[in-house]
Amino acid sequence: MAPLKKIICKTKDELAVELAKYTANLSSKFCKERGIFTVVLSGGDLISWLWKLLEPPYIDSIEWSKWHIFWVDERVCGWDDADSNYKLAYDGFLSKVPILAENIYAIDKGLGAEGNAELAAERYEECLKQKVNENIIRTYKSSGFPQFDLQLLGMGPDGHMASLFPGHDQINVKVKWVTFITDSPKPPPKRITFTLPVINCASYNVMAVCDKEQADAVEAALSHTKDVPAGRLTADVEVVWFLDQAAASKLKGWCSIL
Numbered sequence: 349m350a351p352l353k354k355i356i357c358k359t360k361d362e363l364a365v366e367l368a369k370y371t372a373n374l375s376s377k378f379c380k381e382r383g384i385f386t387v388v389l390s391g392g393d394l395i396s397w398l399w400k401l402l403e404p405p406y407i408d409s410i411e412w413s414k415w416h417i418f419w420v421d422e423r424v425c426g427w428d429d430a431d432s433n434y435k436l437a438y439d440g441f442l443s444k445v446p447i448l449a450e451n452i453y454a455i456d457k458g459l460g461a462e463g464n465a466e467l468a469a470e471r472y473e474e475c476l477k478q479k480v481n482e483n484i485i486r487t488y489k490s491s492g493f494p495q496f497d498l499q500l501l502g503m504g505p506d507g508h509m510a511s512l513f514p515g516h517d518q519i520n521v522k523v524k525w526v527t528f529i530t531d532s533p534k535p536p537p538k539r540i541t542f543t544l545p546v547i548n549c550a551s552y553n554v555m556a557v558c559d560k561e562q563a564d565a566v567e568a569a570l571s572h573t574k575d576v577p578a579g580r581l582t583a584d585v586e587v588v589w590f591l592d593q594a595a596a597s598k599l600k601g602w603c604s605i606l
C-alpha cells in the first residue's frame with residue numbers, strides 16, 4: 349500500500365501553489381525518465397486549482413509537448429456541452445498551454461453527443477489500449493492494467509471519486525478499465541469512468557478537496573469510518589491529499605502544515 353500524505357493549506361490559493369509545485373516536479377521527473385508525462389484529469393473544481401501552472405515559472409519551464417491528457421471520468425455529452433469535463437478542462441486549462449491536440453484523449457465525440465454511455469466506455473477503453481500498445485501509457489507490473497504517471501482527482505460530499513459513487517456497483521468492476529453509469533446521483537446521470545483497479549494503478553494519485561461541505565466526507569475517507577469510494581484510493585508510489593483547512597477541519601489532530 350502506497351504511503352498517504354496530507355498537505356493542508358490555509359487557502360485555496362496556497363493549495364494551487366502546492367499542487368503546481370507537485371505537478372511540475374513530477375512532470376520534470378517523467379519527462380526526463382521517459383520523455384512522456386501521462387496526466388489524468390477529473391472534473392469539478394480541480395481544473396480551477398491548476399491556474400498556478402499557467403503562470404511563470406511553470407508556464408515556461410514545463411515541457412508541455414510531452415504531456416498526454418486523459419480523463420478519469422467524463423459526462424456522456426458533446427464536447428461543447430456545459431456538462432463536459434473536456435470543455436471544462438479545455439476552457440480553463442488546456443487552451444492556455446501548448447499541449448499538442450493529438451495528445452489530448454477525450455471521450456468519443458460522436459458517442460458522447462449521442463449519449464451512448466456503454467459504447468463510449470468501450471471506445472475509451474480501446475483508446476487506452478491503443479496508447480498502451482504505442483508505449484504512451486505504461487502498464488502496472490503483470491496486471492496489464494494501464495499505469496498513469498499522475499492522476500488529479502476530486503471528491504464529492506458523498507465521498508465519490510471519479511464517477512464511482514457510494515451504493516453503486518461500478519466500484520466493484522474489476523476487469524474492465526472503463527465502465528459507465530446511467531443513474532449518477534450527481535447530475536448529469538450518464539458518465540464513463542475509470543474503474544477502481546485502474547485508478548489505483550496510477551504511480552502518483554492526488555486528491556484535491558476544499559470547503560467545509562466536504563469535511564465529513566474527508567474524515568470518512570481518511571479515517572475509514574465509512575466505506576466511501578474515495579476511502580479506497582491508493583496508488584503505486586504515493587497518494588497525496590491536498591486539503592484546505594475547511595475540508596480538513598474534522599480530521600483528528602490535523603494541523604495546518606502550510
Ligand SMILES: O=C(O)[C@H](O)[C@@H](O)[C@H](O)[C@H](O)COP(=O)(O)O
Pocket residue numbers: 390391392393394421422423433501502503504505508509510511534
Ligand atoms: O465529473 C465529475 O463530476 C468529476 O470528475 C467528479 O468526480 C468530481 O471530481 C467530484 O464530483 C468533485 O467535484 P467538485 O470538485 O465539484 O466537488
